[in-house]
Amino acid sequence: MPPEDLQPELELVRRMKGGDESAFVHLYRRHRDGVFRLALMYSGSHATAADVTQDAFIHFISHPAQYDATRGTLAAWLCGIARNLARKAAGWREQATDPDALADDTALHESRIDHDTPLERVLRGEAAEHVRRAIDSLAPHYRDVLILCELSELSYAEAAHVCGIDIGTVRSRLSRARARLAQILAPYREGAKEAVT
């Protein structure tokens, strides 16, 4: 997350806790797209991402006191909630915590394909959808840090807090995730070369 002055946002949170609807709407509009995009990356489904986004903000409405500003930004906290909800929705495959228990899986799981709203259409680009599918094929523990750090732009510390691991593990997993992703995307390297030149 880029550094920012948190005071205006904390003031909005304080007003929201006091029942100020406009403060909630302001916070929702500020963070809805970030939460939705993260949920989309985890779930691969437009409909599931919408459900996860709604549930994440319902959690915020019901338990605003759980947000602790000393531990990170509201965006990171909401991303953490959305990440947990999306992983829960994805089932047992996402719950594995032992990296050794999960080999990198290059096959896209059928359950993670959105038949109702093809993501290629959602993402408005074949190239973007191709990268998303490559990320989706990574083992969950690698995909986790890649989505949080590279796409949701959480800091290593925030990602570590969200995943419940230490910062060093975030760094090493991110490094391996990038290496693995580069391998998967390697067949397209020549095409990219031509596009650049």
Place this chain on the structure above:
Amino acid sequence: MTQDTLLDLKLDELRSGLSAVHAPDSLEGALVAKFRSRPQRPRLWWMPPLALAATIALASWIVRGPVPANEGIVSLAPTTIDSDPPFLALRPLASISKETGARVVSSEFPRAMLADWGLPVSPERAGEPVRAEMLYSARGEPLAVRLLN
């Protein structure tokens, strides 16, 4: 082009694609409705001190019984401005005047004990010690108290 550069290029493509993705508009209405319908919790900040004061008052009433209307706390000193505070009678003046061998003892005790004698105690300061001079009968019963702080 290095492997990292290619990867960053690809991730930029995905970020660019994602930047055009937005949460469905329909969510906002549902969430605002949820916000409006959430249970409102009354602010109960005044409950703990009130409960403490009520508990002290009840305990005092149970232990000591109701104070007779005309036997309240009576100052033993004339109402003049003085550097030393006056003694406050804990027994009827008539019985104190009959006591022989009474003595004054300097003491320090929890402020909450004042409630036992029917004296007002601020709940916020109930745990603080208080310095006092006690007038005891020859049998060791407290007859009057003078608070020094």
